[in-house]
Amino acid sequence: MKTYTFHVSGTHCASCKIFIEDALSGQNFIKNVRVDLKLETVEIETDNDKDPRALAQILTEKIKSNGYKLSVEKSIAEKQSSDVVWKAIPIGLAFLALFFLLQKSGILNLGIGGKTTPVTSFIIGLIASVSSCLAIVGGLVLSLSAKVSQDNVSDTKTFILFHMGRLISFALLGGVLGIVGSAIGINFTFTAILGLLASLVMMFLGLNLVGVFAKNKIALPSGFFNFFRRIEHKTFTPIIIGFATFFLPCGFTQSMQVSALGSGSFMSGLLIMLAFALGTLPMLVLLSFGSASFAHGKHAPLFFKSAGVVVIGLGLFALLAGLAGLGIINPLFSI
Amino acid sequence: MDKTPYIIITLALLMGIGIVFFSRLGSNDSTSNQPIQNVQIKDGIQYVTINANAGYLPRVSIAKAGIPTKLVVKTNGTYDCSASLVIRSIGYQKILPQTGEEVIDVGIPKAGQPLQGLCSMGMYNFKINFN
Numbered sequence: 001m002k003t004y005t006f007h008v009s010g011t012h013c014a015s016c017k018i019f020i021e022d023a024l025s026g027q028n029f030i031k032n033v034r035v036d037l038k039l040e041t042v043e044i045e046t047d048n049d050k051d052p053r054a055l056a057q058i059l060t061e062k063i064k065s066n067g068y069k070l071s072v073e074k075s076i077a078e079k080q081s082s083d084v085v086w087k088a089i090p091i092g093l094a095f096l097a098l099f100f101l102l103q104k105s106g107i108l109n110l111g112i113g114g115k116t117t118p119v120t121s122f123i124i125g126l127i128a129s130v131s132s133c134l135a136i137v138g139g140l141v142l143s144l145s146a147k148v149s150q151d152n153v154s155d156t157k158t159f160i161l162f163h164m165g166r167l168i169s170f171a172l173l174g175g176v177l178g179i180v181g182s183a184i185g186i187n188f189t190f191t192a193i194l195g196l197l198a199s200l201v202m203m204f205l206g207l208n209l210v211g212v213f214a215k216n217k218i219a220l221p222s223g224f225f226n227f228f229r230r231i232e233h234k235t236f237t238p239i240i241i242g243f244a245t246f247f248l249p250c251g252f253t254q255s256m257q258v259s260a261l262g263s264g265s266f267m268s269g270l271l272i273m274l275a276f277a278l279g280t281l282p283m284l285v286l287l288s289f290g291s292a293s294f295a296h297g298k299h300a301p302l303f304f305k306s307a308g309v310v311v312i313g314l315g316l317f318a319l320l321a322g323l324a325g326l327g328i329i330n331p332l333f334s335i
Numbered sequence: 336m337d338k339t340p341y342i343i344i345t346l347a348l349l350m351g352i353g354i355v356f357f358s359r360l361g362s363n364d365s366t367s368n369q370p371i372q373n374v375q376i377k378d379g380i381q382y383v384t385i386n387a388n389a390g391y392l393p394r395v396s397i398a399k400a401g402i403p404t405k406l407v408v409k410t411n412g413t414y415d416c417s418a419s420l421v422i423r424s425i426g427y428q429k430i431l432p433q434t435g436e437e438v439i440d441v442g443i444p445k446a447g448q449p450l451q452g453l454c455s456m457g458m459y460n461f462k463i464n465f466n
């Protein structure tokens with residue numbers, strides 16, 4: 001029985017420890033695996049007496065597709081990552097500046113008068129997807145997509161489930177609003193609190209993407225991450241998040257909900273909300289699948305960090321606006 | 336790597352975002368000096384009119400205290416957040432019709448107690464000062 005210690009690269013999350021340990025201990029010639037995220041090492045006990053280099057290669061094959069790499073010498077990739085942050089901050093800020101300028105410019109304030117039909121609600125969906133609602137719904141989609149891609153959970157399936165869940169729940173809830181009429185209202189305080197939660201999630205994931213937590217990855221017990229990882233793998237989690245976006249604070253969504261309420265029948269309410277959700281789809285699909293394609297490209301570290309900067313900015317904006325909306329703080333700005 | 340150019344770009348962008356966020360507040364001072372005819376007194380009731388479309392206009396109004404006051408919020412093809420109006424101080428919250436006029440009774444305001452309205456997401460607001 002011999003013990004080898006390898007350097008490991010690509011461990012960006014606490015759940016990586018669990019993943020690598022699971023993947024490697026599945027090999028029958030390996031008796032024991034211990035990953036140290038702090039030192040970025042993997043300790044292996046084996047009765048296989050191969051050359052350590054050859055062994056590192058064999059084991060890398062098992063976990064390569066998830067972005068991890070074992071090596072005998074310490075990889076020099078570390079130096080690079082601190083430089084990436086300095087490039088990522090201006091890129092992220094440039095996107096934020098562009099976004100807020102777009103809001104300020106008033107281009108989006110197209111006057112759409114008259115009755116709400118599925119066609120107008122589709123157009124309103126298109127506008128909403130680049131409006132200030134993007135700060136909260138889009139920011140959440142971007143942060144979750146980048147995180148999912150980074151953790152290499154089967155991302156395409158997750159995104160499809162999310163978008164399907166979103167479309168179906170908008171349609172169904174729209175239909176329900178159509179039947180019940182004005183009997184129930186969607187509580188503003190409830191949506192505001194949900195919005196605050198979403199902005200906190202965005203800021204947490206944003207900091208995570210930028211790599212602020214990289215130095216103390218094991219600050220939380222791995223049991224918590226084990227739980228989180230299991231949730232990430234569940235099929236219905238993205239569907240539920242898609243469902244929850246119905247209640248996120250967005251003026252356009254709320255206007256559409258009122259239109260659905262007033263529409264008077266299940267079918268018309270369903271059509272209004274479905275058309276609206278379809279209108280918002282192109283932008284959100286672009287965000288989720290765009291981030292996936294970047295995440296698998298060679299600029300992945302730069303993308304994750306830039307996305308992190310964007311998400312933190314949007315999260316902060318949503319948080320301050322949400323607190324003002326609840327009357328907790330005075331409104332600081334008006335865009 | 337030389338970080339200086341990136342730091343300079345970062346600072347420039349931060350300033351740019353700062354200007355986008357706070358410039359409205361600056362320009363507001365010049366517009367609020369001009370008299371805005373949005374306060375009317377008719378049959379002993381004071382009406383304050385606010386237009387809601389991609390924000391609220393005028394952002395700051397000045398009205399008289401001590402007389403029954405009603406707020407008239409006009410919407411015209413308004414689908415954005417400004418249609419979902421919250422006025423915390425009188426416990427009012429409603430999603431306004433896309434096009435129309437909403438009359439809200441705000442009682443008899445006291446001097447020095449401004450009335451503040453917000454959209455439900457919090458990024459648009461207006462204020463009425465009473466004196």
